[in-house]
Amino acid sequence: MDTTIILRARSCIGERTPMLSDCGALCGAACCQPDEDGQGGVYLFPGEEALFAEADWMRIQPAEFAPMLVCDGRCDRERRPLGCRIFPLTPVRGEKGWTVRMDARARAMCPLARSGRRGLDPEFVRAVRRAVRIIAEDPEGEAFLKRWMELEAQYRFEL
Numbered sequence: 001m002d003t004t005i006i007l008r009a010r011s012c013i014g015e016r017t018p019m020l021s022d023c024g025a026l027c028g029a030a031c032c033q034p035d036e037d038g039q040g041g042v043y044l045f046p047g048e049e050a051l052f053a054e055a056d057w058m059r060i061q062p063a064e065f066a067p068m069l070v071c072d073g074r075c076d077r078e079r080r081p082l083g084c085r086i087f088p089l090t091p092v093r094g095e096k097g098w099t100v101r102m103d104a105r106a107r108a109m110c111p112l113a114r115s116g117r118r119g120l121d122p123e124f125v126r127a128v129r130r131a132v133r134i135i136a137e138d139p140e141g142e143a144f145l146k147r148w149m150e151l152e153a154q155y156r157f158e159l
């Protein structure tokens with residue numbers, strides 16, 4: 001997928017975050033905390049890998065689902081991946097097209113998960129929905145969104 005689509009989706013979200021205040025202060029930025037092995041990862045969208053060629057705060061490792069960006073809990077915020085920007089929301093295709101819902105994977109660590117979408121800044125929710133729809137305009141992007149949705153659904157049923 002053309003990186004300009006990723007950049008459009010990123011800029012659509014802009015500086016918006018799940019809450020108007022820094023939600024990371026609630027939880028010690030739990031979603032950025034490394035695993036026991038000192039690393040954390042987020043899957044990259046198609047074409048997104050090319051945007052990280054010169055970054056020194058991360059590395060990209062192959063994974064079955066998609067290339068995964070691995071960091072140690074710190075990053076150049078301006079360049080963080082789209083997957084980090086949309087969390088704790090996740091894309092879902094409903095009857096009226098692509099929208100977003102709370103990511104089942106957030107339940108394990110995000111204090112915002114319990115209150116659902118209504119607990120988030122509505123501007124953030126709208127911006128992430130728009131970003132998802134930008135990705136969905138591209139056939140490769142939409143195929144990836146469908147796989148992302150299926151992956152997330154596995155966690156939904158496991159919990």
Ligand code: SF4
Nearest residue numbers: 023024027029031110
């Ligand atoms: S875990 Fe949730 S509340 Fe904490 S920084 Fe991430 S999105 Fe914000």
Ligand code: SF4
Nearest residue numbers: 032071073074075084
């Ligand atoms: S890339 Fe940045 S926002 Fe994403 S998990 Fe790492 S530290 Fe957090």
